[in-house]
Amino acid sequence: xxxxxxxxxxxxxxxxxxxxxxxxxxxxxxxxxxxxxxxxxxxxxxxxxxxxxxxxxxxxxxxxxxxxxxxxxxxxxxxxxxxxxxxxxxxxxxxxxxxxxxxxxxxxxxxxxxxxxxxxxxxxxxxxxxxxxxxxxxxxxxxxxxxxxxxxxxxxxxxxxxxxxxxxxxxxxxx
Amino acid sequence: xxxxxxxxxxxxxxxxxxxxxxxxxxxxxxxxxxxxxxxxxxxxxxxxxxxxxxxxxxxxxxxxxxxxxxxxxxxxxxxxxxxxxxxxxxxxxxxxxxxxxxxxxxxxxxxxxxxxxxxxxxxxxxxxxxxxxxxxxxxxxxxxxxxxxxxxxxxxxxxxxxxxxxxxxxxxxxxxxxxxxxxxxxxxxxxxxxxxxxxxxxxxxxxxxxxxxxxx
Numbered sequence: 320x321x322x323x324x325x326x327x328x329x330x331x332x333x334x335x336x337x338x339x340x341x342x343x344x345x346x347x348x349x350x351x352x353x354x355x356x357x358x359x360x361x362x363x364x365x366x367x368x369x370x371x372x373x374x375x376x377x378x379x380x381x382x383x384x385x386x387x388x389x390x391x392x393x394x395x396x397x398x399x400x401x402x403x404x405x406x407x408x409x410x411x412x413x414x415x416x417x418x419x420x421x422x423x424x425x426x427x428x429x430x431x432x433x434x435x436x437x438x439x440x441x442x443x444x445x446x447x448x449x450x451x452x453x454x455x456x457x458x459x460x461x462x463x464x465x466x467x468x469x470x471x472x473x474x475x476x477x478x479x480x481x482x483x484x485x486x487x488x489x490x491x492x493x494x
Numbered sequence: 495x496x497x498x499x500x501x502x503x504x505x506x507x508x509x510x511x512x513x514x515x516x517x518x519x520x521x522x523x524x525x526x527x528x529x530x531x532x533x534x535x536x537x538x539x540x541x542x543x544x545x546x547x548x549x550x551x552x553x554x555x556x557x558x559x560x561x562x563x564x565x566x567x568x569x570x571x572x573x574x575x576x577x578x579x580x581x582x583x584x585x586x587x588x589x590x591x592x593x594x595x596x597x598x599x600x601x602x603x604x605x606x607x608x609x610x611x612x613x614x615x616x617x618x619x620x621x622x623x624x625x626x627x628x629x630x631x632x633x634x635x636x637x638x639x640x641x642x643x644x645x646x647x648x649x650x651x652x653x654x655x656x657x658x659x660x661x662x663x664x665x666x667x668x669x670x671x672x673x674x675x676x677x678x679x680x681x682x683x684x685x686x687x688x689x690x691x692x693x694x695x696x697x698x699x700x701x702x703x704x705x706x707x708x709x710x
Binding site: 416438457458463467 | 538542543546575579631632633634653654655673674675678679682683
């Protein structure tokens with residue numbers, strides 16, 4: 320947790336600030352080539368900042384289970400909470416390389432969906448889905464403890480999900 | 495090292511028999527690359543990660559051939575992602591183990607000449623490989639590759655386990671694996687230190703042999 324927060328997330332924040340500063344300097348000079356060259360840094364570090372800011376809120380020491388409107392939406396879209404968990408798990412375990420598996424909300428259809436993004440691509444700018452719950456499967460998220468056994472990490476991570484936060488995100492997205 | 499389809503002719507028809515890929519042995523002990531790469535990393539990297547690519551590749555090939563026998567094109571296409579990922583992982587890591595040597599060293603002879611011709615100096619090459627490896631977003635590899643058409647060397651990156659030659663046409667000479675599993679247990683988030691240190695254990699003779707072979 321400490322490395323993930325103080326090193327990885329902090330680096331995304333620092334690098335994002337640097338990229339934004341350079342972007343604005345390039346804009347002032349109308350240097351379009353440099354502005355375009357910076358978009359990769361903006362996306363990667365901006366996405367990293369967005370994603371990890373959600374992640375910390377998605378966790379809670381208490382854990383729990385989905386309730387109320389969130390549970391209704393889960394049952395309507397997936398049949399049951401267990402089916403959702405299985406869907407999220409198999410997606411997370413089979414993701415090739417670095418990336419995230421998300422439970423997302425589709426505003427146009429008022430439905431929930433499981434989606435993946437590679438690297439730090441942020442869910443909403445990339446797919447239009449509103450992020451509700453993210454599973455980070457970059458190796459730095461679990462390797463020191465779980466080594467290559469990503470499946471154990473994914474299985475255990477369901478014990479510390481803050482479903483109230485997930486529910487709040489859904490309620491906000493539906494406003 | 496690589497097994498391919500072989501044909502065995504039975505009295506009435508030809509049968510395609512798939513021989514399985516196997517995990518190659520390391521040419522040195524797990525602890526031989528210390529202190530640059532820990533024995534723990536080498537063992538996990540070889541026995542778990544590379545082994546999984548081999549096992550999964552064999553499974554994907556078997557399913558692909560089954561689908562082909564049924565002319566199930568949709569399934570064949572669905573399997574290409576597994577073939578690419580695990581096939582690439584097997585190719586890449588098989589090169590990687592040979593690219594390392596406990597002794598390390600420096601490039602010489604024709605390899606050094608080619609490096610100087612293409613990059614100016616060995617130092618410039620190292621800087622180019624390093625900055626590429628450190629700035630690679632996500633999981634992937636930085637490669638020193640050989641362009642057969644132009645008889646030149648190039649630094650290139652591939653994402654995930656995309657293998658260099660099928661992806662870019664460049665012949666792989668030297669690979670730097672920047673998947674976090676390659677260094678995290680020892681270097682944590684400081685990829686730059688890992689990349690800097692890895693130059694101490696490069697088997698430049700192997701790199702030179704790959705160049706000579708590619709030039710034949």
